[in-house]
Amino acid sequence: xxxxxxxxxxxxxxxxxxxxxxxxxxxxxxxxxxxxxxxxxxxxxxxxxxxxxxxxxxxxxxxxxxxxxxxxxxxxxxxxxxxxxxxxxxxxxxxxxxxxxxxxxxxxxxxxxxxxxxxxxxxxxxxxxxxxxxxxxxxxxxxxxxxxxxxxxxxxxxxxxxxxxxxxxxxxxxxxxxxxxxxxxxxxxxxxxxxxxxxxxxxxxxxxxxxxxxxxxxxxxxxxxxxxxxxxxxxxxxxxxxxxxxxxxxxxxxxxxxxxxxxxxxxxxxxxxxxxx
Amino acid sequence: xxxxxxxxxxxxxxxxxxxxxxxxxxxxxxxxxxxxxxxxxxxxxxxxxxxxxxxxxxxxxxxxxxxxxxxxxxxxxxxxxxxxxxxxxxxxxxxxxxxxxxxxxxxxxxxxxxxxxxxxxxxxxxxxxxxxxxxxxxxxxxxxxxxxxxxxxxxxxxxxxxxxxxxxxxxxxxxxxxxxxxxxxxxxxxxxxxxxxxxxxxxxxxxxxxxxxxxxxxxxxxxxxxxxxxxxxxxxxxxxxxxxxxxxxxxxxxxxxxxxxxxxxxxxxxxxxxxxxxxxxxxxxxxxxxxxxxxxxxxxxxxxxxxxxxxxx
Numbered sequence: 037x038x039x040x041x042x043x044x045x046x047x048x049x050x051x052x053x054x055x056x057x058x059x060x061x062x063x064x065x066x067x068x069x070x071x072x073x074x075x076x077x078x079x080x081x082x083x084x085x086x087x088x089x090x091x092x093x094x095x096x097x098x099x100x101x102x103x104x105x106x107x108x109x110x111x112x113x114x115x116x117x118x119x120x121x122x123x124x125x126x127x128x129x130x131x132x133x134x135x136x137x138x139x140x141x142x143x144x145x146x147x148x149x150x151x152x153x154x155x156x157x158x159x160x161x162x163x164x165x166x167x168x169x170x171x172x173x174x175x176x177x178x179x180x181x182x183x184x185x186x187x188x189x190x191x192x193x194x195x196x197x198x199x200x201x202x203x204x205x206x207x208x209x210x211x212x213x214x215x216x217x218x219x220x221x222x223x224x225x226x227x228x229x230x231x232x233x234x235x236x237x238x239x240x241x242x243x244x245x246x247x248x249x250x251x252x253x254x255x256x257x258x259x260x261x262x263x264x265x266x267x268x269x270x271x272x273x274x275x276x277x278x279x280x281x282x283x284x285x286x287x288x289x290x291x292x293x294x295x296x297x298x299x300x301x302x303x304x305x306x307x308x309x310x311x312x313x
Numbered sequence: 314x315x316x317x318x319x320x321x322x323x324x325x326x327x328x329x330x331x332x333x334x335x336x337x338x339x340x341x342x343x344x345x346x347x348x349x350x351x352x353x354x355x356x357x358x359x360x361x362x363x364x365x366x367x368x369x370x371x372x373x374x375x376x377x378x379x380x381x382x383x384x385x386x387x388x389x390x391x392x393x394x395x396x397x398x399x400x401x402x403x404x405x406x407x408x409x410x411x412x413x414x415x416x417x418x419x420x421x422x423x424x425x426x427x428x429x430x431x432x433x434x435x436x437x438x439x440x441x442x443x444x445x446x447x448x449x450x451x452x453x454x455x456x457x458x459x460x461x462x463x464x465x466x467x468x469x470x471x472x473x474x475x476x477x478x479x480x481x482x483x484x485x486x487x488x489x490x491x492x493x494x495x496x497x498x499x500x501x502x503x504x505x506x507x508x509x510x511x512x513x514x515x516x517x518x519x520x521x522x523x524x525x526x527x528x529x530x531x532x533x534x535x536x537x538x539x540x541x542x543x544x545x546x547x548x549x550x551x552x553x554x555x556x557x558x559x560x561x562x563x564x565x566x567x568x569x570x571x572x573x574x575x576x577x578x579x580x581x582x583x584x585x586x587x588x589x590x591x592x593x594x595x596x597x598x599x600x601x602x603x604x605x606x607x608x609x610x611x612x613x614x615x616x617x618x619x620x621x622x623x624x625x626x
Contacts, residue, residue, distance in 0.1 A: 050427070050430060054427055054432075054438050057427060058442070061442060062441060064457065064460065065444070067456060067460060071459060084466070129351060133344075133345040133349050140339075140341075141342070155364055155605065155608075156604060159605035159608070162594060163362070164359055186351065186359075187352075188356075191352065216344060247449075248563070248566075252585075263451040266455065267567050277462070281455075284455050287451075291447040295444070295446065295447035299440070303511070306507055
């Protein structure tokens with residue numbers, strides 16, 4: 037009885053701590069949703085309103101009407117999709133060679149791939165910016181996407197997965213007259229679907245959230261991505277915080293949907309480097 | 314005669330065989346190269362050549378279009394540590410690392426420990442604690458910009474209600490970097506918590522069970538099982554968070570633009586400002602090389618020195 041009581045008490049205490057921490061973590065997101073519901077007089081009141089008194093999408097309509105948010109969203113989705121497809125293709129091909137072909141200087145070339153992980157994008161950004169300008173790729177989708185289409189991380193991730201596929205499978209396929217490429221296409225890729233999903237979700241999210249690169253190479257309204265577009269909203273005097281927050285929630289929505297529906301892939305991608313297998 | 318003939322034909326066939334092996338080796342090499350080529354071309358164009366060009370640029374004075382005009386060798390670097398802009402940006406970056414990395418790792422450890430409890434509905438809380446992985450730096454910064462607003466923001470209001478003084482957050486050079494750090498910590502805890510939770514779930518249950526039999530309480534188990542078993546993960550997180558902190562840009566651009574009085578002008582923001590606005594490509598390139606060296610040092614440190622010392626099972 038005593039033991040039971042003690043356990044109920046500890047559990048209650050734990051739940052209280054859990055709820056308090058959850059509220060603290062959610063506070064900024066709650067704030068964004070709350071402010072996006074307030075009308076113009078409410079948002080400029082002191083003390084600030086911490087809970088909305090009405091459900092209203094008026095600010096969302098205003099944000100969409102006055103800033104080309106849908107166009108920004110389209111640009112971001114286009115960029116992220118291109119990068120995702122590009123990374124899947126290049127990483128699959130490279131990882132396949134590293135996992136299934138026994139060739140000269142394999143370890144050396146693999147090190148070259150890993151070396152790209154140690155070079156921060158920011159350290160190479162000046163020549164890249166000048167190159168894109170010279171190619172006249174600023175304000176284009178290829179300028180936004182092509183520099184990110186190869187991935188050392190993704191190649192590493194897929195290679196680790198491919199290595200788990202038994203080599204005998206390839207030997208058997210080769211004896212049956214299966215070409216190297218057909219083996220990749222018909223046997224390896226279907227088996228590697230979970231790893232491909234992980235890389236796809238991860239690369240999409242990373243690209244969708246990019247900031248510095250699109251800031252540098254897009255200045256045309258019609259080519260801005262959603263992260264830049266939303267950050268520029270706040271510079272314009274005519275937008276009050278309620279409209280900006282409506283925009284923020286609008287921009288967050290796609291990644292939240294991704295977070296909820298592909299949580300497993302996303303978390304597997306994020307933890308891939310950390311937990312040794 | 315017959316014997317010598319058979320020997321020579323034998324060595325001939327061996328030589329032919331060796332040539333065949335070598336040929337097959339080259340065929341395999343070129344096949345593999347074909348598969349690697351798309352990545353190699355992209356890496357060369359957008360990573361390796363730009364890195365070399367950054368180093369090259371840093372040894373030149375450039376005109377405002379980014380064209381190198383005068384070779385100055387290492388002069389740029391000699392000047393670097395006498396240049397207030399550079400010294401300030403390094404200081405600000407180091408402070409930013411000191412503010413954000415320990416805080417976010419410790420907060421995440423707390424959240425991960427809570428999320429690792431065996432309670433009903435715990436997966437909901439795990440989801441909540443990792444939610445910031447879905448939040449971009451730009452949107453997070455916009456939310457914090459509102460929270461910090463001197464007149465309208467709810468953060469100062471909550472503080473005064475709780476009996477604290479209002480803080481000038483982004484408007485004072487004393488607090489601006491702390492304010493930016495606070496937002497960054499919030500943004501970072503999602504990823505850190507996810508990684509710590511995954512590592513905690515990887516700890517063998519038998520360790521805890523045998524500790525239980527020995528009569529260990531929660532604190533004992535935490536101190537002598539959880540923490541040592543997590544040491545590689547801590548180490549990984551500290552390095553990853555440090556790398557992220559040295560690369561911070563978005564928060565600064567949205568929240569402070571480097572101000573007030575350059576108090577938040579961290580390394581990457583300074584690079585951006587120097588080449589994009591001031592046209593000082595050579596100087597910015599020298600800063601970029603320093604960034605690269607810092608990152609390289611950290612990663613080499615991670616792979617080489619420290620990784621051997623932390624506890625592995």
